Amino acid sequence: MDGFEFATNEYVNDMTIVTLETAATETGTKDFIAVGTTIDRGEDLAVKGATYIFEIAEVVPDPAVSQRRWYRLRLRCRDDAKGPVTAVCGLNDYLVSSMGQKIFVRAFDSDERLVGVAFMDVGVYVTSLRTLKNLLLIGDAVKSISFVAFQEDPYKLVLLSKDTHRVCVTNAEFLFTESELRIVTGDEEGIVRVYEYNPQDPDSQDGRHLLLRTEFHGQREYRTSVVVAHRTKGDPPIPNSRLLTGSTNGSLASLTILDESAFKRLGLLQGQLIRNIQHTAALNPKAFRIVRNDYVLKPLTRGILDGNLLGEYEGLPINRQMEVTQQIGTDRVNVLRDWIEVRGAW
Template structure:
């Protein structure tokens, strides 16, 4: 006999049920209710946090502890979000996405049973999906919005631009061209598994984000080491002029952050477009050599990328 615990959500009744599913070889599935509880407002998101159940209900998130017979609230946070649409967890850190007020970065302290706000984005943003992007010891916060953009933020307590850590800072931004509704975090293979890997570039704790969009497409966002990024960025700049584009459209203009009647300060240029880079290997050999020659100092190292 195999037993599993499963959470079911009923948004219409504004309640949630904790049910137990038993799988028996000689009979079909058996489902029995273990616990149910009503809340004020619809449940919009659920997440597991160090053995606790984190529930988002409207503008409030409540952390519950299962005692064996019931769920008891041990902490809550309802400072200013309007309506929570997504929750993501890494260790004791929480990423919260709001329907209009962008993202919030929180931490959970079990010793004092407290959910504490570390930083947030002070701009307005209609979140579609959020997730953590992990690159070794570097933790980034990623969010997709209504205007088909993807932004990457980071928490910098000691930087003056962060207002003593109250504001998260922009690391990169990118226009996908479709509404991203879900990110899936997947661990990457260590770079040492590749031949001719750069010494010291091995990072085993590295994750990529696979995402899906409303138009049916899928994509991936993955971290790069600094040297590889510089090489690919230089190549990308050359390909903008070297490759003929559909209807003569400029890919750099298309990938710029889109804002609707709002002043926007451009973020760092920290993302390379693999869709554009793929055109390089489809070029004739003569054109490839000409582009590489223009890159001067990267000629002898380019084949190692």
């Protein structure tokens, strides 16, 4: 067990494990811990920030004392910034960090300093950074999300697409299957939105605008997330993924991709449960999840199912379960199999 003591006026905004280039290993890369901080200097001076790179170093034990290995944090680099470093992530052996509305891509030079190779101005205040291969997803507190690509020859960040509406994004993440890629965001009101990047769609203006496909009111603010890959027995080259999110009230939620047949069955089941089970406090479960959006003709509610509502099906008597499934043209076994696959451990 080891740690690092920051100054009393310095606060950690983001921390993640990144893979950076180094000459200390045979592979030429190594995992480091990257930390972005805010340094509070009082009400008369603007805040500053810093980026820290820590190495997890193995300590050789003393045979006379203990044979057990242990590790400690070794500070390899500190890079001061003119503003708070609000988010950090790794991208193709480079470090990506944000300072206010700016995005910087840096290389770890000689294991002792960060050297900038590319930058971009986006939004107003960056809150989230996520990467997938050479793709970068940027969440902003005012201007929603931006979808960016990074190229190395020459070094450049290229804006592929963005959301044109003003949304306070607190967290953004990639969600993928073997054939599709989606972008999932959460905002300060607890609304989960699913976007698609599709240059072939006329509404995307040749890919310049991200397409909003689904909105779902989670009723809690999601601040962090992690994507878990799921490989089946066939072991496909690209697994399905599940998104795990953590909220400010301490709860956890998951978003799982379903195949089309299971989604249709569970969607029909959800409709029957809304009409046939007792509503909590006489509140309609469907209206509870609807998001007001003045830019669309009708609510975009068809893309996400309510797992809390579907879980009520397990608690029904068997004869009621059979009655509900008969009304949607399927049987109880198929519905339970779909539901167990969704809520089960991966």
